[in-house]
Amino acid sequence: MLCELVRYIDDPRGLGLAHIPCARACELGFYKSAPGDQLCAKCPLHSHSESRGAQVCRCDSSYYRAAQDPPSAACTRPPSTPVNLISSVNGTSVTLEWGPPLDKGGRADIMYNVVCRHCPWDLGQCETCSNGIRFVPQQMSLVQGGLTVTNLMAHTNYSFWVEAVNGVSDLSLEPRRFAVANITTNQAAPSQVMMIRQESTGQNSVTLLWQEPDQPNGIILEYEIKYYEKDKEMQSYSTLKSKGTSATVSGLKPATRYIFQVRARTSAGCGRFSQIVEVETGKPVALRYDTMTIVWICLTLITGLVTLLVVLICKKRHCGYSKAFQDSDEEKMHYQNGQVKFPESKFYVDPHTYEDPCQAVHEFTREIEASRIKIEKIIGSGESGEVCYGRLKLPGKREIPVAIKALKAGYTEKQRRDFLSEASIMAQFDHPNVIHLEGVVTRSKLVMIVTEYMENGSLDSFLRKHDGQFNIIQLVGILRGIGAGMRYLADLGYVHRDLAARNILVNSNLVCKVSDFGLSRILEDDPDAAYTTTGGKIPIRWTAPEAITYRKFSSASDVWSYGIVMWEVLAYGERPYWNMTNRDVINSVEEGYRLPAPMGCPTALHQLMLDCWQKDRSERPRFSQIVSILDKLIRNPENLKCTATVNRFTQTPFDRGIFDFTRCGTVEDWLESIRLGRYRENFAMAGYSSLGMVMRMGIEDVRSLGIAPMGHQKKILSSIQLMRSQLLNTNGRRRDL
Structure with missing residues (x-):
């Protein structure tokens, strides 16, 4: 209601005095943003006016109004913690997913930030993750509830803290609230070799230098250098192994352009090949000999021919022949083509490091035609399908018995890859005490792994x-x-x-x-x-x-x-x-x-x-x-x-009562507790009427009971040993008390 107060003011137009009404001040709980005859408005949600005639309502404790919010907007607060945070580790990457907070603080502008911490194995203080880690799509101001983190270190503990924020989170003085996921990365292949340069070039050789990968993810066992003539990779390429970060590739053609690539290998497998490096070998130099040099060459050739004739004559007459002068197979292997070659150590390659696991299957295993296999009977079943006995007949070889793992029908492509990955692993092994893989069948509807047959099973x-x-x-x-x-x-x-x-x-x-x-x-x-x-x-x-x-x-x-x-x-x-x-x-x-x-x-x-x-x-x-x-x-x-x-210190802790035989009062109770109550009469007839007598039994005493299954004899003797141990523990504890 307007009051009828009279206010006198000068009228610039000379009309004299004006008689105007004025507004009443707003009560508590109401506000008016500007003076005038408009009505007072009730304070928005979670706000209040501190005095009459307020122009704005102040926010309640722990509630805030963002700078861009109008006075008529309700006061809001930061959101609660994101819910259902789930982590999924894949090698040196992790995928994080979470749900929106249960309390959004009254606002719709929810976004998410992710904090990454690296935690050492020695349980020391966690540290902020290095700059090399990649967040996809981004680390801060995420709209969706999920992201992928890549380029993590292998076999490393990480802690990821996820917080939800809104327009008033920065105004709050309360500590931020996070959902936390602690993960440990798995084994991974090394990262790509990045920096390669040529150190020197000759007519028939090239020397290369490179740097260790930024993320070796383990101990570098060796480097593999792949090289081939330019534009001829599809025809053939060669490889060379090196223990260090340099190598000399020899046996090249003069004046020819070659392409080189390098990759690192750890126990987890090989990393990606580096970018290509193109190098041209040197041009051949025409040789010029003077007269004296030509004479010496001719004399050398004549001497060599005479020596060869003498050796042939001696060999024909069996004179001075010794097997010691023959080249051994090993020497022939090491000095082929004029180059020294040393036996290379063999290492297992994880098929999961291949971008396409099918490539590992084709590289390591032998494909067998399904028509070469005769399945005769089912001998078991596994997680992935049935295990069968059959016979394998390969061209030019005798028929042999084999075991066949067949992938169950209705498999997914992932199940097929996982199933065949075991064959990719097995095919790399060759030892009399490791199961031998004969091959795989992948080109028929029924996918199979074929191994040697082990007659006596597991x-x-x-x-x-x-x-x-x-x-x-x-x-x-x-x-x-x-x-x-x-x-x-x-x-x-x-x-x-x-x-x-x-x-x-x-x-x-x-x-x-x-x-x-x-x-x-x-x-x-x-x-x-x-x-x-x-x-x-x-x-x-x-x-x-x-x-x-x-x-x-x-x-x-x-x-x-x-x-x-x-x-x-x-x-x-x-x-x-x-x-x-x-x-x-x-x-x-x-x-x-x-x-x-x-x-x-x-x-x-x-x-x-x-x-x-x-x-x-x-x-x-x-x-x-x-x-x-x-x-x-x-x-x-x-x-x-x-x-x-029996050593008392190797026995089960007594106070958990896992094998608490002290609760057994009679021989019958004890036998029932170990599920051998059927032998009550055997003990009774042998005169073992108390547990004290039982605990004095030895191996020969147990055997004399006439219990046929050896396993039951062992179970009885093990139980007696445990009772003795418990008695020692109990007596020891009583002495301590």
Whole structure:
């Protein structure tokens, strides 16, 4: 309502005094942006007026109004944290995806920023990522909830912090709120060699220099130089290997233009070839000889002819002939074409480093026509399809038995690539203790991998079937064969990651061969696997602690798995850690628990197992050392006569009660707890009426019970050993109390 106050003012037009009305001041909770007769407006949401007659409403605590917002706009606040942050690691790249914040702060101008931190393995302070990392599409002011980060370092911990911001985020004094994703990058090939220059050029040679890749992603094992005559790459090209960052390419044609490219190789595979470098060799120089030089050349030729005639005459008469003067095959190999050539070390190449995995299949494997294979029966089934027995007949060769893995129908292109990648790996191996690949079938509707046939199947089931039927030398021979195969793979730079008795195959001559090179796939149906941070699964009972915690696989983690295989062999296929859960296994191993010696296991072999299970991976033996130790034991079998005893410090921690036999009051209760209640009468008839008497039993006492299955005897003896250990732990704890 307007008040009737009279205000006198001068009228410039001389009309005298004017009688005008004036407006009432706005009440609390209302405002008027400018003086006048307009109505007062109610303060916008999350704002208030501090006095009557306010021209603007101030924002409530923790709420803000951006500079471009009009006074009539509601006050807003920064958004909450983005939700459902998901990371997906692919080599040295990671894809981050997230959902919008649940509380947008009342604004629609939501954008996202990503902060990258590099965290060292020694748990030191995380540092801001280097400038070489690439964010696609961008790092700051993202509109969509996702991006890809590339050019990360291999085997490195990173922490990515994602925040949501809006128009008032910079006005807030509260700490920023982030969603955090911690990841570890995987193995990757080195980056591209960038800088190449020619140092010198001759008529028949070119010397090149280059720099190490910006991101080697590991130790550079060697460089590969690819060269060919210009415009003739499709016809032929040559390669040369170099350990350093320089090489001299010889045997070239004079006055010819050549193209050179260089790439680096680590244990993860080869990087991309560099940009081409074009070099022209020198022109030939006409030789000019004086008269004296020509005379000497003629004399030399005549002398050579006379010598040759003498040698031929002596050879015909068998005079002075010695095999020592013949060139050996090795010498011929090393001095071909007038150039010295040294045997090259062979290294495993990861097929996943190829831009097109099919290229690796064609490069390493042999294609077999489907008509050459006769499938006779199905002998098993795997994750990717069925396993069959059949026969292979190649031209000019006899028919041989083979095992055939057939990819299941309805496969995707990715499943096909993953399936064939195992063949690309297997084809690079040639060792009597590693499964041999015959070839692949890719040009028919049924995609197949063809390997040698192993009559006795997997080692774990073979041992369970023949429980107690081998002497200790035979068991050590089995372990020696597996160790030799793993030594070969380790020397090639290959890490198996799934070494277990189930992945060792046995042929009719009891030769054991390492198989199953496909752990890169997710083990969906493996009950012995547990999820990792990257979404895959790994076999917990066979895997080293650093591989479980940090996914840090190496030859040393394979050595840990080999120790578990040793235990499986000596225990005739017993399940490692028995009925403990995966979580209990992880916790027990972390606290220092190690598997006790199986029944009848020699001390030397159990000590080798314990060496393989050293927590510090640098303290574990190498496969070459393991094979050497086993060879010595085979040559000196007297060292295998001493049987290992149970060590209380290798037993399961008592206070978790995983094998808490102290709760058993009678022999019957104890037998029921280990699921062998059927032998109650055997113990009763032998006079074992109390657990105290049972704990005094030895190997011969257990054997005298008349229990036929050797596995049940071992289970009873292991249980007795665990009861003794628990009693020691309990007594020790009571003394401490």
